[in-house]
Amino acid sequence: MMQASATTEQEAPSARQQAVLDAVLGLMVEDGEQLTMDAVARRASCSKETLYKWFGDRDGLLTATVRWQASRVHAGHDAAQVLDGATLRERLQDFAVTWLEVITGPTSVALNRIAIAHAGSHKSNLGGIVLANGRFAIGERVKPVLEAGRAAGLLTFADSEAAFRTFFGLVGRDIQIRLLLGETLDFDGAEIRRDAGRAVEQFLALYGQAKPDPNHQD
Amino acid sequence: MMQASATTEQEAPSARQQAVLDAVLGLMVEDGEQLTMDAVARRASCSKETLYKWFGDRDGLLTATVRWQASRVHAGHDAAQVLDGATLRERLQDFAVTWLEVITGPTSVALNRIAIAHAGSHKSNLGGIVLANGRFAIGERVKPVLEAGRAAGLLTFADSEAAFRTFFGLVGRDIQIRLLLGETLDFDGAEIRRDAGRAVEQFLALYGQAKPDPNHQD
DNA sequence: GGCGTACCGTACCGTACGGTACGCTCTCTA
């Protein structure tokens, strides 16, 4: 039988399966509604039976889709150990820009909507997957940079998790929730860069050594 | 005929109607799923026919429920014109605590989930209502305080909207998205107060004048 | 060629749920 290969196992989906998952993403983004098995089969030019053979059930298909999208996001990585102030600022700026680009993208909005709706009360938490590959993944990438900044005497904080969460808040502010709730704010690259720059400066003002900043308990 | 009274009109729902809407909220919170018209009727001990007569259709019922919940949140208001540093800090702390209590509450989580799912692609945007009564309502309440703080020489900023958004980000950070995606973080009052205090101090560090109150650590 | 496998397309089934119809009871008013 050997079904549900892309769900139970972590094996990468085949090229054909990837095409199916891309069809799902396409439907999520542009349609938003009628994300139905029939619609997926039609869009991907495959039979529903194949869908069920490959992904088990609708939930499995959704889960595989979320994983598939997540697997693309992990790109660009880190190798700088020695940090000076300019490099630190630049690294943080990069993270902020990347993050803003992700959360303002239509795919992220659609996927988060699905996952949140799902989280209401269901099996197989898509929410956990989205969280693991979004918020937590970027946290794990930012925190080493923060710690390197601390090691270089550029930043001061006790808890890198807490510092990261502040960074996260300064970058994202109300943007994600507004988008999820249906507001149409459109950002061009320039605005994102400006926003990211503001967040980085604010973060450095709070945690940087340059300023006297005795008040953050956590 | 004269149906859909609680939907098309802004009239407050009758006591019986309020009970129905509370039943909807109850279902949303504890069940999360099977928010079906039958379930509502059963829970509220009313007939489906009455539901349709009062609220038009399922969407109308949801809209009325969101409005009903929103109508309760607006409480406590503002009258202090003359601000000193301690009062400003206290007001901001109050806002932060209130906001954190709201967004961590199960009702808010459930309601936002519904609204976000709805925002995917639908008529009658619940998202807009939630946004108007959540994020924007608190913005309209905080901004005058910020402006009073600026008038009193306690804060420096050009754009009160931008300042508020930073405050919003510092308070909420990643909490709302994590809750919406199904993570179970539980906050007690103490933790919320501590969190709110941290956010306020950070905000004042960013926007406060160089010499704030000497006695800030309460 | 014959056979198995993989897959497409489509018809089909069962059920959940939005929405409607109808009978019954209770209350209010004349």
Place this chain on the structure above:
DNA sequence: TAGAGAGCGTACCGTACGGTACGGTACGCC
């Protein structure tokens, strides 16, 4: 005390959708 109306409970209808079955086609292998 009779009639009207509001509203409860329940049976019912139509449809959308998750999931299954099955025939048909292409392709590899013996």
